[in-house]
Amino acid sequence: MITQSDFSLTGADGKLIIGDITFDDKNPHTPIVLFVHGFKGFKDWGAHNLVARYFAANGYRYIKFNLSHSGVPADNPKDVTDLDAFASNTVSKELFDLTAVLDFIEKSYGKDVQLNLIGHSRGGGLTIIEAANDVRIHKLITWSAIESFNSLWKKEQETEWRKTGKIEVTNARTKEKMPLNVTLLEDFEANAETLNIINAAKRINIPWLIIHGDEDVNVPFETAQKLAEANPGSRLVKIEGANHVYGASQPYENDNLPPLLFKVCEKCLVFLREE
Numbered sequence: 001m002i003t004q005s006d007f008s009l010t011g012a013d014g015k016l017i018i019g020d021i022t023f024d025d026k027n028p029h030t031p032i033v034l035f036v037h038g039f040k041g042f043k044d045w046g047a048h049n050l051v052a053r054y055f056a057a058n059g060y061r062y063i064k065f066n067l068s069h070s071g072v073p074a075d076n077p078k079d080v081t082d083l084d085a086f087a088s089n090t091v092s093k094e095l096f097d098l099t100a101v102l103d104f105i106e107k108s109y110g111k112d113v114q115l116n117l118i119g120h121s122r123g124g125g126l127t128i129i130e131a132a133n134d135v136r137i138h139k140l141i142t143w144s145a146i147e148s149f150n151s152l153w154k155k156e157q158e159t160e161w162r163k164t165g166k167i168e169v170t171n172a173r174t175k176e177k178m179p180l181n182v183t184l185l186e187d188f189e190a191n192a193e194t195l196n197i198i199n200a201a202k203r204i205n206i207p208w209l210i211i212h213g214d215e216d217v218n219v220p221f222e223t224a225q226k227l228a229e230a231n232p233g234s235r236l237v238k239i240e241g242a243n244h245v246y247g248a249s250q251p252y253e254n255d256n257l258p259p260l261l262f263k264v265c266e267k268c269l270v271f272l273r274e275e
Contacts, residue, residue, distance in 0.1 A: 001025055002056050004049075009100050011068025012093035015085065017100060018074045019043065019065030022052035027059065031114035031138075032105060033272070035064040036098060038121030038144075039152055040080060040171060040178070042072040046248035050257050054265050060116075060272070063105065067097045071178075080171065080178065087166070087179040090187035091149050091195050094126055102136060114138045116272055121219060121244065122146055125197045128227075131208070132200035140208040141268050144216055144244050147197055147223045149188055153180070161185055173250060201230040208234040209271045211264055213242025237267055 124145025
């Protein structure tokens with residue numbers, strides 16, 4: 001039977017990380033897939049729970065979590081509503097959270113468990129950085145990954161950002177204006193070498209599957225090509241006709257995965273099962 005259990009951890013700046021683990025309770029000794037959501041995303045967005053059940057049904061323990069400054073409160077984890085937390089997020093805080101979850105997995109399941117990462121969009125950038133530096137990662141999969149964290153804002157915004165201390169981004173779904181403090185920019189600039197995704201991509205020496213839709217208007221397919229060129233050992237798969245979220249939406253009220261996202265999951269499963 002497919003079961004889901006919850007966990008919580010202390011994340012960056014003492015804020016809470018909430019997560020869940022989906023698994024087949026008849027088969028407790030399974031390899032792990034850890035999923036990292038993207039910018040303005042969260043663990044229960046769209047079809048993420050259906051993806052979790054897919055991997056659990058195919059022999060994996062699927063773990064996903066909300067980054068501590070994602071803006072999704074623990075007492076109402078259905079949308080980005082804590083705009084103060086969202087505004088104060090930085091990439092370094094997200095990497096702190098990811099390491100905390102990896103430490104939790106190691107403590108819970110032992111050092112020998114097979115641990116695979118999937119990262120979507122900005123989460124893809126985080127997993128590339130992590131996989132380049134953390135020997136615990138067995139295989140890496142990125143979906144619609146970015147090539148640089150500063151691709152999430154416009155260069156021309158930076159002058160105003162430094163002057164006023166804040167800019168706003170629009171939630172495409174709710175049309176709400178969402179603030180970003182200048183600490184995000186300052187953190188990116190202060191840690192430019194550590195947070196360089198392309199340089200990290202060059203250092204990855206584990207199996208890496210790069211998945212990207214050719215109709216992604218958020219992160220162009222050319223970005224995936226740049227990542228693949230940075231690491232000739234990686235494998236690039238184009239999903240024809242796919243957008244940034246492979247046909248999912250928020251809310252997603254269908255009981256079955258979107259066809260293109262199902263195709264993504266199938267390709268991931270084949271990759272994970274390869275020796």
